[in-house]
Amino acid sequence: MTPDAAYEEMLRLVREETVLASCLELLEWDEEVCMPRNAVEHRAEQRALLAGMVHDRETDPRYEELLAAVEGSPLVDDPGAPIAVNVREIRRTFDKERRVPRRLAEEWARVTAMAQQAWADARKRDDFASFAPWLERVFALARERADAVGYEGARYDGLLDDYEPGMTTERVTALFGQLQSQLVPLVATVRGAPETPRTILARDFPVERQKLFVEATAHALGFDPHGGRLDLAPHPFCTAIGPGDVRIALRYDPRDVAQGFFGMMHELGHALYDQGLDPAHYGTPMGDAASLGLHESQSRMWENLVGRSDGFWQYFYPRLRSTFFESLNGVAMESFRRDINHVAPGPIRVDADEVTYDLHIVIRLELELALLSGDLRVGELPGAWNELYERRLGVRPANDREGCLQDIHWADGLIGYFPTYTLGNVYAAQLFAAADRAIGPLDDAFARGEFEPLLAWLREHVHRHGMRWPVPELIERATGAPADPSFLVESLTRRYGAS
């Protein structure tokens, strides 16, 4: 077989595999947003079947032969060209996935489907005990998976690599350490400032009007309404079903406009990345996101660096005030901004302010490392969780609903995923600073309602490249410097340190 023919066949296989996986994405979206309760077992069967079939294709032995035919050839001479990128990434995934037995892949899908339902029920009833056996099974499967795919240093490396290719436990703990040491004095300063209670957000914000405002804002920031949709779900998320189909799900609180709004801003960042991938490369690594950390950098950028800025609200606050005229009548923009940028440690990660957010992640990393190693037993999780919150953030969750039952991630099998949130914050600050230098001042553009220049810069330097470069290289090319948490600390200090 010629290298050209082998590459063509490889593309056909990988595209078909992606289309099949995209059917699984729809099953998962539907499960969160639409599915009736009694369908849970049948949905688990559907997911297990498709997951097994996707796994069969990921590990199709034909890849070995096709990769061998292309890898030595001149087709892959230019490492930044689509062919070389696709071959490199297909090789990486293939070498990894073929080590995972089909039984494990199917079991993973089946157990996480049931575990998510158990989590949702347990969270509703604040009943950790009913979820504990499922969490046990998920972590057991995670250990099996890590051992199957293999790792050089810590077992956790084998999981982390699924979300942030090439990242290791050692590097992530080092990076978190550096960040923590720079954040501690900042948090101390902020906590030393006089307490100003948030009163504006605790008013009436009718959900139907919140939805309208949120959808109009998403559209104004560049979300293509014909290429996606916004829905309700118990936990906010964004999923890319395929080209022209990127879906955001949100939850709203009728007494807190910030929850739905910043949920949207966060998921919007993900959605804009997905809508910015090159559809011509759909189904191949060149058309896929580079890492979850980079994905998260986009969500955190729109949520915090855009959505909490002065310029943003100069443009949007009059719109917000006319939408919620009863509650915001006479409320100055500065008072509103003080409320939304209020720093106060709390028990809920998704409600956390920018300054304390990364401490929520540090706690989760510590706990999932301990659960994985077995140093912490599942039954001990609620106690350990609450203790760490008290020690690090000075708050003790009132119950498990606002403690260890708050996140869907572990129920969904996402172990090794949490660190990507903080990596995202690090990348976001650095990319935003670079965009500001190149096309800024962005704050002035935002005040004029101009968000397209930032989006265009991100499309040019981040989105359209897919997996062309490993993330550290992409960051360096886009910003001129290696990934460095100082940009995040600088950004937080500038915006929160002076108050």
Add this chain to the structure above:
Amino acid sequence: MTPDAAYEEMLRLVREETVLASCLELLEWDEEVCMPRNAVEHRAEQRALLAGMVHDRETDPRYEELLAAVEGSPLVDDPGAPIAVNVREIRRTFDKERRVPRRLAEEWARVTAMAQQAWADARKRDDFASFAPWLERVFALARERADAVGYEGARYDGLLDDYEPGMTTERVTALFGQLQSQLVPLVATVRGAPETPRTILARDFPVERQKLFVEATAHALGFDPHGGRLDLAPHPFCTAIGPGDVRIALRYDPRDVAQGFFGMMHELGHALYDQGLDPAHYGTPMGDAASLGLHESQSRMWENLVGRSDGFWQYFYPRLRSTFFESLNGVAMESFRRDINHVAPGPIRVDADEVTYDLHIVIRLELELALLSGDLRVGELPGAWNELYERRLGVRPANDREGCLQDIHWADGLIGYFPTYTLGNVYAAQLFAAADRAIGPLDDAFARGEFEPLLAWLREHVHRHGMRWPVPELIERATGAPADPSFLVESLTRRYGAS
């Protein structure tokens, strides 16, 4: 291989095939109810891939070997036992589907996905010309399919058999002829009666309140709200994704409460059948509906024989009036019932009264026979459609939106499907008469809000049997007589002839 082992393996294969097909059902449901516009091409790829995979499994050569091992064995001695039923039906489907080339199955899925989108756009803009090339392609594929599966009499038999196993063009035209000859005098009587314009329904019925009323009524009649959902779609339909997941989609008109309400009653009949199939037999013919005609008998029964009855409204009219108190204040139940049971030929099938409904089907049968044979060219369809409506019903559609663009069926590849509506009416009247004899008078039970006895009778005599018997045998067992259109004519004459 022992017959027992062969049967076990056959069940595993057929169940897996059903679960895979159920993923396709979800893709199709989502396409109608949720999917953003720009996803149409990707969705077509997804559907084509899964349809091809389902087809591969339907035609898996292992069935031949497994069937051979079971068919001669004592396992199938009792023809009404689940094993024999499953073996009989798996053989029938296998012999048919393996004659359809994989390319055709994939093309079918791809073309109908695009054609449905083209139909929706064409219908919106009343632009038949933009839909015509798609209709051309669909009929060309239908011819290919009929030729591939084969037929003894007419080519149309090869399509009809997909929806009503064993039914032939000859029998269906004979049956339609008999029915038509009995209906003509009835329609003449009714049309001779003085005209009473429908005024009550043309008032304000806020859609949000319609939804609440429709959902509460569906629940009161036996729809399990945790095993399904109700949504909006451009064309009403019901789909069974799997056990615990039966979904109804409806359209509402804020000026006509009957549209959404009777749409629900119709789809509810389908949903109750699906929710009444035995989940223990899910994925096998014993757990599947016997035919579309029988399915339709359930929808038409709840829509017309239950939903238009005096007893039904004695119970529900006070509830309807308190929901729409502004519009129904002072309106007597009898006036309301006269409006909903008003007989007047019109251009729209789904709005048609019971008496003229079957004439809409006769027209469609005639046209699809002519389109299939080529006697009628696609470009001539709008003219032929309008002419037949004028001739048979005395109404000329004002445009193609209310003419040949009104139904999704052909766009979805459903050729040979329309006759099952009239077969459904025939079966419905006969089954309802039998239930009334056995447990009636049903009308008195309805007036007391008791719908469970009818549902229980249907569960016992129809739903739980799945494909146990061919439909003619099921009808005879349930009602004591072979299928006979006189029950329908008698029912219509009794209720409409006297006015």
